[in-house]
Amino acid sequence: MAGPGYAVAGEDPPPGGPGSPVPTAPEAPPGGTRPRRVRRRSGVRRTLAFGLRTRLVLAFLLVAVASSGTTAALTYREARNAVLVSSQDTAVASFREQAQNLAPALPVDPGVLQELLRGIAATAKPHPWVVFAEYGSLRVSSGTNPTSTVVTPGLRRAVLTSSHASFERVVSDGVPYLTIGVPVMVQVGPGGGTLPSGLVLFAVMQMTAEQAAVGALVTAARDGALPGLAAALVPALLASRSVLRPVRELRGAARSMGSGRLDARIPVRGRDELADLARTFNESAGQLEHSVDELQQAEVRARRFAADVSHELRTPLAGMLAVTEVLDEDAGGLDPDTARAVRLVSTETGRLAVLVEDLMEISRFDARAAELNTDEVDAAEAILRTLHSRRWTGRVRTDLPEGVRIRLDPRRFDVVLANLVGNALRHGGEPVTVRARTRSGADGRGTLLVEVADAGPGIRPEVLPHIFDRFYKADAARTRSAGSGLGLAITLENVRLHGGTVEAANAPGGGAVLTVELPLDGAGAAAASP
Numbered sequence: 001m002a003g004p005g006y007a008v009a010g011e012d013p014p015p016g017g018p019g020s021p022v023p024t025a026p027e028a029p030p031g032g033t034r035p036r037r038v039r040r041r042s043g044v045r046r047t048l049a050f051g052l053r054t055r056l057v058l059a060f061l062l063v064a065v066a067s068s069g070t071t072a073a074l075t076y077r078e079a080r081n082a083v084l085v086s087s088q089d090t091a092v093a094s095f096r097e098q099a100q101n102l103a104p105a106l107p108v109d110p111g112v113l114q115e116l117l118r119g120i121a122a123t124a125k126p127h128p129w130v131v132f133a134e135y136g137s138l139r140v141s142s143g144t145n146p147t148s149t150v151v152t153p154g155l156r157r158a159v160l161t162s163s164h165a166s167f168e169r170v171v172s173d174g175v176p177y178l179t180i181g182v183p184v185m186v187q188v189g190p191g192g193g194t195l196p197s198g199l200v201l202f203a204v205m206q207m208t209a210e211q212a213a214v215g216a217l218v219t220a221a222r223d224g225a226l227p228g229l230a231a232a233l234v235p236a237l238l239a240s241r242s243v244l245r246p247v248r249e250l251r252g253a254a255r256s257m258g259s260g261r262l263d264a265r266i267p268v269r270g271r272d273e274l275a276d277l278a279r280t281f282n283e284s285a286g287q288l289e290h291s292v293d294e295l296q297q298a299e300v301r302a303r304r305f306a307a308d309v310s311h312e313l314r315t316p317l318a319g320m321l322a323v324t325e326v327l328d329e330d331a332g333g334l335d336p337d338t339a340r341a342v343r344l345v346s347t348e349t350g351r352l353a354v355l356v357e358d359l360m361e362i363s364r365f366d367a368r369a370a371e372l373n374t375d376e377v378d379a380a381e382a383i384l385r386t387l388h389s390r391r392w393t394g395r396v397r398t399d400l401p402e403g404v405r406i407r408l409d410p411r412r413f414d415v416v417l418a419n420l421v422g423n424a425l426r427h428g429g430e431p432v433t434v435r436a437r438t439r440s441g442a443d444g445r446g447t448l449l450v451e452v453a454d455a456g457p458g459i460r461p462e463v464l465p466h467i468f469d470r471f472y473k474a475d476a477a478r479t480r481s482a483g484s485g486l487g488l489a490i491t492l493e494n495v496r497l498h499g500g501t502v503e504a505a506n507a508p509g510g511g512a513v514l515t516v517e518l519p520l521d522g523a524g525a526a527a528a529s530p
Contacts, residue, residue: 056240057240072222073221080214080217083210084210087126087127090126091126091203094124095201096180099120110140117132117142118131118143127209128205129142130204133199134200135198149172152179156181156200160183160200163196165181175206175208176208177204178207180202180203183199184198184200185197246269246275246278247274249278253265253281303366306359307360309359313352317352320349324342328342355486362486365490372408372409373409375407377406377407377410378404379436383450395431396425396434400434400435404448404520406448408498412498413498420514423488424452424453424514428512429455429511430455431455434450435451436450445521446521447500447517448517448518448519450517452513453512454511454512455511456510458512464505468504470489495518499518500516
């Protein structure tokens with residue numbers, strides 16, 4: 001039986017004609033190899049396997065592979081077809097001619113038939129044939145090689161049902177063969193037509209020479225494609241370098257701008273798209289530098305204005321406060337309307353004085369001029385001192401540990417605690433509780449946690465993210481408040497200056513809880529101090 005991969009039987013082509021069917025060949029060109037990923041290291045910088053350079057080089061190589069592969073495949077196909085079709089047409093035409101000349105005189109005698117088959121095989125071209133005949137159960141061959149097993153049942157059916165020669169290329173045990181079948185026709189009466197006699201001649205020819213020629217074509221196509229790929233690597237590297245150089249310069253300029261050097265620019269070369277990109281980057285960087293410079297100047301002017309106004313208001317406010325204190329003392333001897341006016345002026349003057357002091361403090365933080373004067377103090381004593389100086393000891397509960405030492409700025413810690421407790425007393429509900437405890441951080445350093453909790457309604461969820469914003473009002477309709485609106489903002493800045501954190505939340509049972517966390521050793525405060 002024939003091996004796998006044989007082609008479908010074809011009809012007899014015209015003698016020597018170029019239009020012979022070309023069945024599928026068993027050979028196939030070898031496939032390409034997949035490029036390996038490459039990693040390069042240069043100092044501490046590493047180029048990723050699928051970086052822009054690698055992708056550009058791979059794109060060039062893929063184009064080169066596609067071009068050379070397509071050219072090699074087309075050349076291989078045409079050359080292969082030429083080799084196979086030439087041998088096939090020659091063999092089919094020669095065998096058909098021999099069969100037509102000798103078939104009418106063929107006897108059915110096996111011995112004589114074998115001699116005639118040997119005569120046909122002796123005239124074989126372009127390669128030797130093995131010729132054999134089949135008539136019913138009769139099998140006669142020109143040689144001893146049992147090549148009749150190469151003929152497929154499909155070819156036998158095609159020969160028995162047709163009056164023309166049929167052929168087929170098959171592969172058996174790795175050897176390619178060309179099998180040809182010709183039915184023997186007999187003439188019916190003088191001048192009549194012809195009918196199949198039932199006798200069929202087959203010729204089997206090995207095509208090892210053609211197979212070797214096709215293999216040589218595959219090798220030549222492969223060897224011709226490899227130099228093309230090597231040659232394509234050079235322009236690929238040059239092109240990737242020309243593309244990546246502006247990209248690297250753009251990356252360096254972007255990093256410089258990110259580090260604060262807004263005057264970073266990149267050179268513009270050529271008139272292509274990369275030059276347009278460099279030009280656009282330079283223009284955008286110039287506009288950004290100009291805008292940032294204007295914003296910085298405006299910020300400096302705003303800070304200076306706030307500081308100057310606050311400073312200029314301190315002297316007249318000091319005099320106004322002294323006068324209002326005297327008027328407050330004498331308000332009891334004035335008529336009711338005048339007394340109310342005097343007390344209102346005294347109250348608003350006090351608020352204005354607090355606002356000016358808060359503005360000056362904020363301006364120091366904005367100008368990064370705030371300084372820390374740290375000292376090691378007892379945490380419980382510092383908290384009790386703040387409550388006692390403001391006469392809150394009867395309204396505030398405490399839960400304080402003993403013997404906890406912490407390094408901080410006592411004055412700024414007093415401001416932090418006073419703002420938190422005062423805010424809880426004004427906007428929360430009594431009783432207000434101050435708790436303190438120590439905790440070890442992930443780095444092994446100890447911290448002090450101070451919680452100020454009230455029994456009020458708590459803080460609305462939409463207000464929590466803005467609780468430490470400057471002049472933020474939870475109620476937009478509330479245009480007046482007892483404080484300046486900067487207390488919690490100043491608290492946040494003071495805590496940050498100590499290297500700590502402050503958070504606002506609502507307790508599960510109701511009420512607001514503001515938590516301050518400060519390092520015990522003052523290391524964060526030293527790092528945060530300008």
